[in-house]
Amino acid sequence: MLSLYEGFFAGGARQLHTTVVAGLHAAGRQRHAALSIHAQVRREATVQRMTDDHRYQLLRAAGVPVTTLGRSTDDGLDPRRFTDVELARAAAAVRRADVVMSLKEQPLRLVNQLDGVERPVVACLHRSDPEHQGTALDDLLVAARTGRLAAVVCCAESARDAYRDAGVPASLLRVVPNGINLARFRPVSCARRLALRGAEGIGPEATVVVFAARFDTMKNPGLFVASARHFLEREPAGHVLMCGAGMSEANPDLVAELDLAFGDRPDLLTRVHALGVRGDMELVFATADVVALTSVFGEAAPLCLIEGAMCGAIPVTTPVGDSARIVEGIGFVTGFDPAEIAETWIQAAARRDDLGPALTRVRPRFSHVRMLAGYATLIERAHRGAGHRLARV
Incomplete structure (x- = not known):
């Protein structure tokens, strides 16, 4: 499994996805890795470096390899374009995986440019406003139309309904409700x-x-x-x-x-x-x-x-x-x-x-245990092929 992150920065979706990746990796039936497009981002008046991020540190502590294309939001590069070197690095990472998970739809702009690399993609969506995501919705629809998408995980019914109404085929949409580690989040004395x-x-x-x-x-x-x-x-x-x-x-x-x-x-x-x-x-x-x-x-x-x-x-x-x-x-x-x-x-x-x-x-x-089981089932279905090309390039 390879998870694609836009970047490591504070936010609930990244915390949730990191819980999924670390949990499934620790369970042993799946081996996970992560690739971040950005190594540093500037958001909400805050510069956030990947290696300082709690989610990055959690993945590393769980034994999940994490790499990056090394971009920074301050470098002035066109976010829609990738260099040949970046595309080659991303393609190599994808080839080592059986299934790709995209944290939200934004990283699909990278996936859609990887010509000749066929792996089923599971997009993980955590919002209910696809129309406010810039060109990301277009990237999601392209991935669906070209057959790259094996499934779309929605964390809530509102997300499923919004993306269905935006044109994502209902047959791809699955709801796996959010869960948390109850051993960590509990009342204290x-x-x-x-x-x-x-x-x-x-x-x-x-x-x-x-x-x-x-x-x-x-x-x-x-x-x-x-x-x-x-x-x-x-x-x-x-x-x-x-x-x-x-x-x-x-x-x-x-x-x-x-x-x-x-x-x-x-x-x-x-x-x-x-x-x-x-x-x-x-x-x-x-x-x-x-x-x-x-x-x-x-x-x-x-x-x-x-x-x-x-x-x-x-x-x-x-x-x-x-x-x-x-x-x-x-x-x-x-x-x-x-x-x-x-x-x-x-x-x-x-x-x-x-x-x-x-x-x-x-x-x-x-409980995050229930959530992990839901993600594991969808990933395994994607791996089995279900109408998607799994030929290794």
């Missing part, structure tokens, strides 16, 4: 929770809301910040933690959003913690009462809601993708009004103890 809060300067009685997202229009950080203003005014002991690429004071766009919302109340900002990219999100979630999502489009099955909930935080989300299905019975869905969102955070935190048993009951539903 009261003593540990207090210690984690103390490390962030947060008292034991505080109401804590965590926002785990990159600084991107899709995630609607402006709405979150505006909601945080309402929440902190209502909750004198409330705290807000913001994690993800661009969620730090090094990002001038985030600073501008905070200035806009809190310019007349700088005292409230002492309870806003911009933590940036974290590799220990299970500990951040364990400090929280609420895990919040304010996205306006694009989401399919947001990992932050699942991870936060499995650590004991009550999920509160806007109605995007499969979010409502994910939080049914364990959380809340809001509209896009900041005051409504803030009030729902307060209500959710107040019901944290009541909803604890429900969070425990649904844990098996979010």
